[in-house]
Amino acid sequence: MNKAIKTDWKTLDMPEETASFSIDISLTEGEFSALQNGHIPCEMEDKWFEYFENNILYIHRSWTGICIYKVQFSTDRRVEEVVVNRDSEQYRETNIERDKVQVMMRINSLCGRTVNGELMLKYIKSGR
Numbered sequence: 001m002n003k004a005i006k007t008d009w010k011t012l013d014m015p016e017e018t019a020s021f022s023i024d025i026s027l028t029e030g031e032f033s034a035l036q037n038g039h040i041p042c043e044m045e046d047k048w049f050e051y052f053e054n055n056i057l058y059i060h061r062s063w064t065g066i067c068i069y070k071v072q073f074s075t076d077r078r079v080e081e082v083v084v085n086r087d088s089e090q091y092r093e094t095n096i097e098r099d100k101v102q103v104m105m106r107i108n109s110l111c112g113r114t115v116n117g118e119l120m121l122k123y124i125k126s127g128r
Helices: 029-036 096-111 117-126
Strands: 018-021 048-053 056-061 067-073 079-085
Touching: 018 096, 029 096, 048 096, 056 096, 067 096, 079 096
Parallel strands: none
Antiparallel strands: 018 079, 048 056, 056 067, 067 079
């Protein structure tokens, strides 16, 4: 698998309207290495394009190229901060708890961790 880079896909920069939050995630060396490969969509059902650059994981919607999340990692493979798009014309979600779970699911997917039912249920319930 080739490492995803920004120019592999249409991307838009993160807008000025943002919010930030933290989540407690740390990765093993192997998981961090897998995460750094990112993800290039292969079919229409792939909703995300993700690439890693300068200790930041960029998470974009694949169909529009809109940057939804920027996940800053520390040198010891821990999430330091997550910046989320809050431009209402680009991204309608306003629930930080849902964003936290979505970021955890994206990181788990990139790292090869199982996205368990409990995490998915938490995502669904946080939208109510």
